[in-house]
Amino acid sequence: xxxxxxxxxxxxxxxxxxxxxxxxxxxxxxxxxxxxxxxxxxxxxxxxxxxxxxxxxxxxxxxxxxxxxxxxxxxxxxxxxxxxxxxxxxxxxxxxxxxxxxxxxxxxxxxxxxxxxxxxxxxxxxxxxxxxxxxxxxxxxxxxxxxxxxxxxxxxxxxxxxxxxxxxxxxxxxxxxxxxxxxxxxxxxxxxxxxxxxxxxxxxxxxxxxxxxxxxxxxxxxxxxxxxxxxxxxxxxxxxxxxxxxxxxxxxxxxxxxxxxxxxxxxxxxxxxxxxxxxxxxxxxxxxxxxxxxxxxxxxxxxxxxxxxxxxxxxxxxxxxxxxxxxxxxxxxxxxxxxxxxxxxxxxxxxxxxxxxxxxxxxxxxxxxxxxxxxxxxxxxxxxxxxxxxxxxxxxxxxxxxxxxxxxxxxxxxxxxxxxxxxxxxxxxxxxxxxxxxxxxxxxxxxxxxxxxxxxxxxxxxxxxxxxxxxxxxxxxxxxxxxxxx
Numbered sequence: 001x002x003x004x005x006x007x008x009x010x011x012x013x014x015x016x017x018x019x020x021x022x023x024x025x026x027x028x029x030x031x032x033x034x035x036x037x038x039x040x041x042x043x044x045x046x047x048x049x050x051x052x053x054x055x056x057x058x059x060x061x062x063x064x065x066x067x068x069x070x071x072x073x074x075x076x077x078x079x080x081x082x083x084x085x086x087x088x089x090x091x092x093x094x095x096x097x098x099x100x101x102x103x104x105x106x107x108x109x110x111x112x113x114x115x116x117x118x119x120x121x122x123x124x125x126x127x128x129x130x131x132x133x134x135x136x137x138x139x140x141x142x143x144x145x146x147x148x149x150x151x152x153x154x155x156x157x158x159x160x161x162x163x164x165x166x167x168x169x170x171x172x173x174x175x176x177x178x179x180x181x182x183x184x185x186x187x188x189x190x191x192x193x194x195x196x197x198x199x200x201x202x203x204x205x206x207x208x209x210x211x212x213x214x215x216x217x218x219x220x221x222x223x224x225x226x227x228x229x230x231x232x233x234x235x236x237x238x239x240x241x242x243x244x245x246x247x248x249x250x251x252x253x254x255x256x257x258x259x260x261x262x263x264x265x266x267x268x269x270x271x272x273x274x275x276x277x278x279x280x281x282x283x284x285x286x287x288x289x290x291x292x293x294x295x296x297x298x299x300x301x302x303x304x305x306x307x308x309x310x311x312x313x314x315x316x317x318x319x320x321x322x323x324x325x326x327x328x329x330x331x332x333x334x335x336x337x338x339x340x341x342x343x344x345x346x347x348x349x350x351x352x353x354x355x356x357x358x359x360x361x362x363x364x365x366x367x368x369x370x371x372x373x374x375x376x377x378x379x380x381x382x383x384x385x386x387x388x389x390x391x392x393x394x395x396x397x398x399x400x401x402x403x404x405x406x407x408x409x410x411x412x413x414x415x416x417x418x419x420x421x422x423x424x425x426x427x428x429x430x431x432x433x434x435x436x437x438x439x440x441x442x443x444x445x446x447x448x449x450x451x452x453x454x455x456x457x458x459x460x461x462x463x464x465x466x467x468x469x470x471x472x473x474x475x476x477x478x479x480x481x482x483x484x485x486x
Contacts, residue, residue: 086452087435089480094465095427102347102365104417106339107402109321113334114141115154115309120331126320131341133317135179137298141331145298146312149175154313159283160305163195165274170281171313172306176290184286189278197272317341343411345375347421348398351384356425363403365410366420373410375403375421426463432476433468438484449473450483 114122124140132138137145151171159169176183187193276282292302300310309331318338325335345365349357361377381400403421405411439447439461448458449471462470 084452085484086481087438087484089432089434089471089476089478089482091430091478092433092468093427093429094431094433094463094468094470095424096463096465097364097422098353098425100347100349100421100423102345102403102419102421104343104345104365104368104411104414104419106319106321106341106415107344107346108400109337109339111324111334112138112312112314112336112338114139114331120309122325122327122329122331122335124327125323125325125336128320128322131317131319132338134175138312138318138320139331139335141309144300144310146310147298148318149311149313150178150316151175151313152315155306155308155311158305158307161196161269162283162285162288163193163274164283165193165195165276165280167279167281169283169287170279172283172291173281173287176287176294179294181290181294182286183290184284186284186287187276187282189276189280191276192273193276193282194271195274195282196269197274199268199270314338342408343405343415344378345403345405345419345421347401347403349401351397351399354380354399354401357401357423362424364422365403365405366422367411368414368417368419369412374406375410376406378402378404428463428470431462431470432472432478433470434482435484436464436467436469438482439469449476451475452481452483 114120120141122139122141123143124137126132126138132148134150135147137147139146149171151174153167153171155168155171157168159172173183173186281287288304291306292304295302295304319341321337321339323336324333357377357380359377359380363375363377365373365375367373379402384397384399386397434449438449439459440450440456442448442458446458447461448456450456455475457473457475459471459473459476462472464470
């Protein structure tokens with residue numbers, strides 16, 4: 001070998017670089033005489049070939065050759081075996097979740113219809129995005145404001161006769177009181193007042209009718225849609241023979257059906273005793289005076305009379321989504337699209353899965369900004385339809401589910417965005433659980449857990465959620481440590 005350095009330690013084979021020629025000193029065998037040069041050259045080639053074959057033999061045989069040129073603490077050492085990983089058996093609640101895509105917004109818009117007596121022209125509409133609450137104008141007809149009142153039944157008749165009794169009168173009374181108007185005392189349930197009652201075929205009052213105690217029939221001209229849509233109005237349907245003063249102008253056509261005789265021309269109203277029901281209000285003189293003061297504040301003539309088209313009765317405040325008409329159009333038919341005032345999430349759930357969803361179920365909404373917010377299921381649709389979101393298989397039926405945030409401000413500045421909703425499809429409370437990676441498949445079937453430093457325990461598995469699995473078995477207890485995969 002040429003060059004300096006310490007030679008290989010005894011007993012350790014040294015492997016030169018493969019393909020390199022060893023520099024062997026053969027001067028001792030070289031002859032200086034003439035004719036003696038051929039043999040030394042052949043001998044040198046043989047030595048080089050032998051060295052190369054030795055290198056190839058050692059390499060081909062897989063011999064690990066090392067040259068520990070250094071000694072002492074720098075000699076290579078074997079790496080220690082990895083430490084066994086363990087996990088603790090915990091007692092917890094597990095909930096399996098199903099993730100469904102949803103849409104953040106203000107819910108499904110609904111349409112409000114204009115209801116007017118003798119038509120009228122739309123002169124103003126509340127702008128899109130605004131919130132309209134009790135007493136505030138939603139639109140104007142012939143430049144007269146149509147304010148919002150809260151209630152569950154629309155104004156379906158003309159209210160102009162003192163001591164008229166009914167649920168619509170109760171809506172008027174409750175709203176004026178809420179707006180700060182003094183309406184005087186209202187007769188209570190079970191009291192009797194002398195007021196207008198229906199007269200059938202000229203035979204006198206139709207007793208038992210007009211008192212507001214009969215609720216078998218829907219209000220004429222339509223019913224409340226549960227969301228306070230002001231779609232009902234005076235249609236001229238004389239089924240309101242049970243409510244005197246419904247038209248005030250003899251529009252009770254088709255009435256008289258209680259006796260099978262009589263016609264609309266034979267009908268009218270008379271005065272008689274009327275019993276107040278539990279949901280009724282009474283159009284007392286004090287209430288009529290309160291109506292006049294309210295009309296004055298609105299800039300309307302203080303007549304004390306309320307027509308069906310004078311107000312829009314809704315379930316609560318609404319947010320204007322958009323308009324169906326423009327100023328100058330007739331005030332009939334669809335006028336505005338409105339939504340709820342609080343942000344919600346609308347989710348299309350498969351018709352085969354919606355049975356697992358219940359009103360009031362707690363869910364988690366994954367927000368666009370990366371955060372999450374707790375929410376609850378508020379409404380579940382009853383109509384199955386093809387999804388509008390494009391989710392699922394073509395033609396798959398979906399049911400619309402609405403989710404409301406526990407904190408109305410949780411959605412922040414986003415008014416509309418795609419989100420994900422985590423539904424809890426199954427849950428288990430107060431169970432023992434371990435990470436899924438701790439389970440061992442047993443040769444005889446089933447699963448087991450390796451107790452840290454101890455025996456193998458066969459276990460029964462239950463609900464799996466978020467990487468944890470419910471387990472039970474002999475010797476398992478909260479706090480027990482088990483071996484888990486690294």
